[in-house]
Amino acid sequence: MLKIYRFEKYLKLLHFKFQQEFCSYLFNNQKQFPTMYLQTSSYQILSMIGQGSAHQVFKAKNNLTQKVFALKMEKYPMQGQIESEIKILKELNKIEGIPHLIEHGKTADNKGFLIMPQLNxxxxxxxxxxxxxxxxxxxxxxxxxxxxxxxxxxxxxxxxxxxxxxxxxxxxxxxxxxxxxxxxxxxxxxxxxxxxxxxxxxxxxxxxxxxxxxxxxxxxxxxxxxxxxxxxxxxxxxxxxxxxxxxxxxxxxxxxxxxxxxxxxxxxxxxxxxxxxxxxxxxxxxxxxxxxxxxxxxxxxxxxxxxxxxxxxQTTSLSQMMDQFLIYSPNQSYNQFGNSETIQIPVEKQLCNNNSIETQIQEDIIDFEAKVQHLSDFIGKYTTIQIKSIVDIKY
The missing domain is CATH 1.10.510.10 (Transferase(Phosphotransferase) domain 1)
Structure with missing residues (x-):
């Protein structure tokens, strides 16, 4: 009876060792067998997202849920950097702006890994x-x-x-x-x-x-x-x-x-x-x-x-509104609002020009007080009351 027990224990150990070695083999030969088995689920490696000097990041699919995640793994065994990061992420759990730690562990050859949501x-x-x-x-x-x-x-x-x-x-x-x-x-x-x-x-x-x-x-x-x-x-x-x-x-x-x-x-x-x-x-x-x-x-x-x-x-948003609403062409005399020609250009397109908006403002001849008054008539004096100089609308 004792021999049978020892034999069963030996088989379990052999099976566990095989799983570990197979898991490691899958990582090293992901093009042939792109699946990694963890304790709770299995992940199929789809592609490599990127790598640093000490780690690699893969796009991996959970075979149970079919959801795609990011899998980060150390390049070399026993580095300890991933383990340190896991401790930090657990400490920062539920902080807005920090990705949620989904799973973590080590491969058979002692490479630390963690799984997190895939970001855009x-x-x-x-x-x-x-x-x-x-x-x-x-x-x-x-x-x-x-x-x-x-x-x-x-x-x-x-x-x-x-x-x-x-x-x-x-x-x-x-x-x-x-x-x-x-x-x-x-x-x-x-x-x-x-x-x-x-x-x-x-x-x-x-x-x-x-x-x-x-x-x-x-x-x-x-x-x-x-x-x-x-x-x-x-x-x-x-x-x-x-x-x-x-x-x-x-x-x-x-x-x-x-x-x-x-x-x-x-x-x-x-x-x-x-x-x-x-x-x-x-x-x-x-x-x-x-x-x-x-x-x-x-x-x-x-x-x-x-x-x-x-x-x-707030300053930038108001500046963008002013520049999008009314942009004066350079080297042009200014008399009254009705007589001055204006160029209306969406802010996004302006940003593609060689000259920045800041440069345009400096080069153009603008009656600043008149521009503020014109905008004040359009959106209300309360919005523009704190604008005192051209610096206040610096982009």
């Missing part, structure tokens, strides 16, 4: 496919600010804010500020480098993040904090506005240490200068100064930050 596209993809309006960029910024506030209240730092790690959860209309502001549309992903504020002291003398979007403190190897996530976010906003950053092409690829130093020096010299903030309202420069004054472990005043973003959105 990254900010980098969005910037490549269309020119975003300023209001859309600010709406995205405000959404991420709200998410970061909740993340930071958990004493967690993201440490890798960049366009690739900010996702649009579903398709939206082009430059739809209203849709971008809806809860859950903008999602912050990839917490593989994340740490708690208490553990950030162990990250000194180490560069963390990406060359283009890491904070200045990261370039200097200093202890990182809440302010560094916000600094990286501001670089993302500048990237979306300009399509590039001043230091984007500076990496030599010869020496990473040299690149870290040179790009860090550029960020230090250009931070909170017109080079970065010239295409934003004045409040953007105030935000950068506000962040610059913080200590690494000091919690940002998020109510003030959100207030400045809302003010920029």
């Amino acid at each position: 596209c990254s900010l980098r993809d969005l910037v490549k496919s269309q020119q975003l309006s300023l209001s859309s960029i600010l709406a995205i910024g405000l959404s991420i600010i709200k998410t970061l506030e909740q993340v930071h209240l958990k004493k967690i730092l993201h440490l890798d804010i960049k366009p690739d790690n900010i996702m649009i959860s579903k398709k939206i209309a082009q430059n739809s500020k209203e849709q971008l502001l809806k809860p859950g549309i903008i999602q912050l992903i990839d917490f593989g480098l994340s740490q708690t504020i208490g553990n950030s002291k162990f990250l000194q003398n180490i560069f963390i993040g990406s060359l283009n979007f890491a904070s200045r403190a990261s370039h200097r190897g200093e202890q990182l904090g809440y302010k560094d996530d916000l600094e990286s976010l501001f670089y993302v906003l500048v990237y979306m506005r300009n399509g590039k950053l001043p230091w984007s092409q500076k990496a030599s690829m010869k020496s990473k240490d040299l690149d870290i130093q040179q790009i860090g020096d550029m960020k230090t010299s250009l931070f909170n200068t017109m080079t970065l903030s010239k295409k934003f309202p004045l409040e953007f420069s105030k935000l950068m100064s506000l962040i610059d004054d913080l200590k690494h472990d000091e919690m940002p005043e998020y109510s003030q930050i959100k207030g400045l973003f809302i003010k920029m959105l």
Whole structure:
């Protein structure tokens, strides 16, 4: 009887080992057998979405529900980065703007994996496919600010804010500020480098993040904090506005240490200068100064930050309304509203012109007070009462 029991136990162990090895084999030979069996369900790998230096991301279908998800897996066994990310995601459960962790575990060869909802596209993809309006960029910024506030209240730092790690959860209309502001549309992903504020002291003398979007403190190897996530976010906003950053092409690829130093020096010299903030309202420069004054472990005043973003959105929306309603052609004399010729161009089409709206406003000869009065007659004096100068409608 004892021999039979041991034999049955041996068969179970053999069967379990076979399942583990087969599971690993399926991952390594996904074109031949593109199915992965987990404890609760099975997933069929459809295609690879992308990969980083330490992980791969696949599009995978749940064979039970037929729903499609994103499956992220370590490239090499025993890395521990996915395991760390799983702990962070559990801590951030139910925070708006953080994807829900569906399943997680390890393969037979100890590669950590996690399964999350499949999102539509990254900010980098969005910037490549269309020119975003300023209001859309600010709406995205405000959404991420709200998410970061909740993340930071958990004493967690993201440490890798960049366009690739900010996702649009579903398709939206082009430059739809209203849709971008809806809860859950903008999602912050990839917490593989994340740490708690208490553990950030162990990250000194180490560069963390990406060359283009890491904070200045990261370039200097200093202890990182809440302010560094916000600094990286501001670089993302500048990237979306300009399509590039001043230091984007500076990496030599010869020496990473040299690149870290040179790009860090550029960020230090250009931070909170017109080079970065010239295409934003004045409040953007105030935000950068506000962040610059913080200590690494000091919690940002998020109510003030959100207030400045809302003010920029309001100013920009009014500016867009004015420019869309009435645009004066350059080098044209102005007498009365009825006598002046106007060109009505949708804002989206204006953004495709070589010259920005800001440049057009500077070049055109505009009787500003008359323009405000004309708009006031159209939408009411209450809306325009706070406009005092051309700066107040800077696009």
